[in-house]
Amino acid sequence: MAVAAVTTEQYHKPLRKKPLPAGRPREWYITHNRRLKAMRLAIALLDTGVxxxxxxxxxxxxxxxxxxxxxxxxxxxxRMVRSLIRHGR
Incomplete structure (x- = not known):
């Protein structure tokens, strides 16, 4: 019977951040960053069982x-985090 070895290596390489496209209105950048933050929070909440x-x-x-x-x-x-959790099912 094979036994799985425990490893501390990362499964995925970290993503490289690309600069955001220039020339968009300020509101676009604010909304974009808000969506990213909400997505990170929704994923963290789902991981904890919420x-x-x-x-x-x-x-x-x-x-x-x-x-x-x-x-x-x-x-x-x-509110955006709750919306992502609601529609992510």
Whole structure:
């Protein structure tokens, strides 16, 4: 019987960040970054077992943001996180 070896190697190489396209209105960049932040938070919440938007309170979302090391999200971003959880099922 084969035994799986435990490894600490990364499975994936980190993605290289590309600069955002120039010439867009400021609002586009704000919305783009808000979506990325909401997506990171939604993934972190799903990883911790939060699958219902009703259990993803602002307090829990902000605590998750602190835990993964990003700035506390605004109320708008919290709503976006709940929307991603709702439609991601």
């Amino acid at each position: 699958y219902c938007p009703s259990t993803a309170t602002d307090r829990r979302i902000r605590a998750t943001a602190e835990r993964i090391g990003i700035h506390p999200p605004s109320d708008t971003t919290c």
